[in-house]
Amino acid sequence: MFCRVIVRDLLLILALFPLLGSCQKESQVDQATREGILLLGNSGEPKGLDPHIVSGVLESNILRALFEGLITADPLHDNATPGGAALEVTPDATATVWTAKLRPDGKWSDGMPVTARDFAFSYERMLTPELGAKYADMLYFLKGAEDFNKGKTKDFSSVGVQVIDDDTLRLTLRGPTPFFRQVLKHFTWTAVPRHVVLKHGKIGQRGNPWTRPENIVGNGPYQLKSWRRNDHIDVTRNPFYWNAAHVTLNGIRFLPIGNPYTESRMFRDGQLHMTYTATPEVIDLMQKKHPEQLRQEPYVGTSFFRYNTTRQPLSDPRVRKALSYAIDRKAICGNVFRGFTPALSITPPMGDYRPPQDRGFDPEKARQALADAGYPGGRGFPRLKLLIASKETAATLAQATQAMWRNTLGIEIEIQNKEWNAYLVAMQQLDYDIANAGWIGDYLDPLTFLEMWTPDNGNNLTGWNNPAFAKLLQDSFQETDATKRFALLAQAESLLIEDAPVLFIAWQSRNYLLHPSVEGWNPLLLANNPYEMIRLIPGR
Amino acid sequence: MIRIIINRIGQGIITLFVLVTLTFFLVRAMPGSPYTEEKAIPAHTLQRMKEYTGLDQPLPVQYFRYLKNLIVHQDLGDVIKKDGVKVSEIIAESFPVSFGLGVLSIGIALMVGIPAGVLAAVRKNTATDFICLSAAMIGICLPSFVIGPLLAVFAGLGLDSLNVAGWSSPGDWILPAITLGLINAAYLARLARGGMLDVLSQDYIRTARAKGAPPTRIVIRHALRGGLIPAVAFIGPAFAGMISGSFVIETIFQIPGMGQHFVNAATDREFFLIQGLVLFYGFLIVGANLLADLAQIALNPRLRKS
Numbered sequence: 065m066f067c068r069v070i071v072r073d074l075l076l077i078l079a080l081f082p083l084l085g086s087c088q089k090e091s092q093v094d095q096a097t098r099e100g101i102l103l104l105g106n107s108g109e110p111k112g113l114d115p116h117i118v119s120g121v122l123e124s125n126i127l128r129a130l131f132e133g134l135i136t137a138d139p140l141h142d143n144a145t146p147g148g149a150a151l152e153v154t155p156d157a158t159a160t161v162w163t164a165k166l167r168p169d170g171k172w173s174d175g176m177p178v179t180a181r182d183f184a185f186s187y188e189r190m191l192t193p194e195l196g197a198k199y200a201d202m203l204y205f206l207k208g209a210e211d212f213n214k215g216k217t218k219d220f221s222s223v224g225v226q227v228i229d230d231d232t233l234r235l236t237l238r239g240p241t242p243f244f245r246q247v248l249k250h251f252t253w254t255a256v257p258r259h260v261v262l263k264h265g266k267i268g269q270r271g272n273p274w275t276r277p278e279n280i281v282g283n284g285p286y287q288l289k290s291w292r293r294n295d296h297i298d299v300t301r302n303p304f305y306w307n308a309a310h311v312t313l314n315g316i317r318f319l320p321i322g323n324p325y326t327e328s329r330m331f332r333d334g335q336l337h338m339t340y341t342a343t344p345e346v347i348d349l350m351q352k353k354h355p356e357q358l359r360q361e362p363y364v365g366t367s368f369f370r371y372n373t374t375r376q377p378l379s380d381p382r383v384r385k386a387l388s389y390a391i392d393r394k395a396i397c398g399n400v401f402r403g404f405t406p407a408l409s410i411t412p413p414m415g416d417y418r419p420p421q422d423r424g425f426d427p428e429k430a431r432q433a434l435a436d437a438g439y440p441g442g443r444g445f446p447r448l449k450l451l452i453a454s455k456e457t458a459a460t461l462a463q464a465t466q467a468m469w470r471n472t473l474g475i476e477i478e479i480q481n482k483e484w485n486a487y488l489v490a491m492q493q494l495d496y497d498i499a500n501a502g503w504i505g506d507y508l509d510p511l512t513f514l515e516m517w518t519p520d521n522g523n524n525l526t527g528w529n530n531p532a533f534a535k536l537l538q539d540s541f542q543e544t545d546a547t548k549r550f551a552l553l554a555q556a557e558s559l560l561i562e563d564a565p566v567l568f569i570a571w572q573s574r575n576y577l578l579h580p581s582v583e584g585w586n587p588l589l590l591a592n593n594p595y596e597m598i599r600l601i602p603g604r
Numbered sequence: 605m606i607r608i609i610i611n612r613i614g615q616g617i618i619t620l621f622v623l624v625t626l627t628f629f630l631v632r633a634m635p636g637s638p639y640t641e642e643k644a645i646p647a648h649t650l651q652r653m654k655e656y657t658g659l660d661q662p663l664p665v666q667y668f669r670y671l672k673n674l675i676v677h678q679d680l681g682d683v684i685k686k687d688g689v690k691v692s693e694i695i696a697e698s699f700p701v702s703f704g705l706g707v708l709s710i711g712i713a714l715m716v717g718i719p720a721g722v723l724a725a726v727r728k729n730t731a732t733d734f735i736c737l738s739a740a741m742i743g744i745c746l747p748s749f750v751i752g753p754l755l756a757v758f759a760g761l762g763l764d765s766l767n768v769a770g771w772s773s774p775g776d777w778i779l780p781a782i783t784l785g786l787i788n789a790a791y792l793a794r795l796a797r798g799g800m801l802d803v804l805s806q807d808y809i810r811t812a813r814a815k816g817a818p819p820t821r822i823v824i825r826h827a828l829r830g831g832l833i834p835a836v837a838f839i840g841p842a843f844a845g846m847i848s849g850s851f852v853i854e855t856i857f858q859i860p861g862m863g864q865h866f867v868n869a870a871t872d873r874e875f876f877l878i879q880g881l882v883l884f885y886g887f888l889i890v891g892a893n894l895l896a897d898l899a900q901i902a903l904n905p906r907l908r909k910s
Contacts, residue, residue: 112687119643193648193652196653197649198653200646271682271687294860295858322855323858325753326769326855326857329757329760329761329769332768333767333769335769483871485634485871485872486636488641523643
């Protein structure tokens with residue numbers, strides 16, 4: 065009797081649960097496609113929605129829906145720079161003074177007009193030292209911006225931002241910047257609504273509640289509808305957007321899915337139109353089952369190792385080169401990073417820039433270089449440590465390179481795995497021998513990959529100091545001719561290759577899954593696709 | 605009884621104070637800070653950011669300021685990396701989710717674990733006992749990061765009515781609740797079995813049997829009350845643990861609960877968030893232990909007398 069009661073209870077429980085969920089028949093993706101709502105995996109919870117405070121890629125994905133800069137991304141071409149909030153942004157002959165003509169029909173999502181004053185206010189806010197904007201250096205292209213941001217002057221009129229009238233803004237830069245339109249695509253250059261920001265706080269006040277869901281106002285194609293932390297952010301059409309009639313999607317749902325395996329399961333279960341990423345295991349699975357849903361596209365990111373050039377024997381360029389020549393990048397890209405391309409320079413291919421190339425995998429040269437440095441056959445070579453963070457494919461990469469160094473050079477490298485924050489601290493304090501790292505460009509110009517290797521840059525972290533490199537970059541800041549400028553940058557990059565403070569491994573790609581119903585999501589190097597051009601086709 | 609409660613509350617307050625103090629200094633002893641980022645923050649900006657959160661002050665000043673805000677203003681502080689967001693907001697938003705999941709899971713744990721344990725004890729050394737014990741052992745040994753994805757792949761992808769992740773419809777709740785519930789059911793089954801075996805060998809049970817009481821009545825009326833005492837002692841802290849969220853379950857099933865904040869706050873060096881969450885968790889544990897003690901007293905007359 066007692067046993068029967070228990071068995072009955074258990075069967076009841078098992079029967080009850082699927083019944084609870086049986087109200088769902090149409091998948092979430094099918095329903096969203098029908099309603100014109102794009103379901104996007106966005107890798108994590110955003111730190112905020114204030115373009116002056118946040119700095120991450122996942123935040124920029126949301127900001128792109130809510131705010132529009134003077135220049136916006138083109139849905140098809142990386143090099144194209146169509147007007148966004150501005151009808152046009154035109155340079156003078158030296159590409160130093162740029163004039164932006166704003167759209168007269170540009171409006172904020174509360175119906176107020178977007179004016180040049182909003183942009184000037186935004187740049188002043190971003191640079192105001194009290195705000196402590198992490199990404200303020202993105203605005204250092206402006207004349208006097210760095211001094212103002214570092215508190216050397218309190219007079220904002222010394223910064224190259226001038227409001228000519230409500231629709232005209234003049235930006236004076238620190239020097240010729242022919243690629244400035246590309247820089248303007250970055251979210252740090254978007255405007256924030258002056259009237260809303262000042263209603264909720266002062267210009268340099270942190271913790272200003274203007275971006276809370278009940279307060280936020282933007283000028284992008286969408287406006288914030290709801291935000292449930294760690295669950296979703298919903299945006300819906302902004303009726304005041306100047307091009308609202310041509311906005312195709314009715315809304316977007318950003319899902320902060322931190323676990324890539326959960327994300328791929330959600331995609332396969334019909335809960336997502338697009339994933340943020342795809343792990344090597346998922347790539348293998350999808351290549352077999354649904355290759356048409358797997359996307360692998362070039363991305364402006366480079367994976368590399370930093371050498372601590374202040375430590376023996378890595379202070380010797382021959383040792384650094386020996387380590388570099390011993391790495392079979394093709395094997396790494398094929399087996400560790402699916403879809404990545406072997407990197408022979410720090411700058412990935414972009415636009416018309418042709419970076420100089422490093423030698424690549426050359427076991428003979430590697431052994432020779434190590435012997436020249438005094439370690440023939442690896443004899444007497446100290447046991448160095450390769451610092452990695454407990455993230456993603458870092459451990460696999462480290463094991464692969466460890467084996468390559470052992471097989472080619474006869475040396476033993478120890479893998480030092482640290483928790484993310486401890487790893488960053490070790491790297492920033494130069495408390496490492498070799499460290500795994502990566503860099504993602506902010507805009508499409510080689511400068512975004514080269515500037516960090518100047519001696520006083522906080523992201524150098526190798527101890528490498530070559531005045532000739534810094535001088536070439538300085539010269540490029542004064543060069544008005546685009547071809548000559550690229551030649552100067554390529555020369556600088558040659559020095560980086562020659563001195564080898566960095567071991568380039570791979571140019572990154574973006575691996576993700578895309579549902580067949582999504583149309584118009586084209587490969588872009590910065591993955592900054594404008595959402596308003598995306599279409600959802602039911603029945604696919 | 606009232607004396608016991610007052611005594612336990614006093615002990616709880618001291619425990620919480622020690623917990624707050626230890627957490628405060630331990631999180632600051634970790635390498636790195638909330639401002640350690642891949643892209644280095646310029647020194648002048650870093651200084652402004654620290655001034656804003658008060659982290660530029662010496663450690664004792666920070667500590668007493670934190671205690672003052674906590675006791676006088678009941679303010680747990682700000683989330684450092686999320687501009688303008690309070691720690692209390694994060695807890696208020698995520699706790700109900702974890703609580704909901706915890707209640708569902710403990711329901712499953714009780715409905716599966718207790719009957720299985722009792723059944724195993726009643727059918728001691730039979731195939732039923734062996735099956736229940738083996739299942740419990742598997743449940744204890746298999747971690748949630750194995751059970752969770754397996755359930756998601758086989759049940760979630762297989763059945764239209766179940767979603768593999770999310771937290772907005774009943775179809776989302778089932779798999780995480782089963783995953784979290786089954787692990788605790790396994791512990792409960794073992795404890796219930798042990799407790800029941802102990803009680804079933806007591807003289808008063810033998811007397812009941814001798815008097816001809818039906819077996820079901822003996823188990824339910826006479827043995828269950830005493831046999832469940834070890835399981836009840838486990839339920840208190842287990843329930844506190846379940847309602848405060850599970851990082852693994854929340855990550856696997858994309859649930860906006862408290863567990864994710866716990867781990868992410870530690871890796872992000874979110875000092876105030878860690879302190880707030882630890883304090884809240886400590887509060888739950890102290891409260892749950894108090895309730896478990898009271899429940900045990902209610903179940904066991906001997907404890908009442910002592």
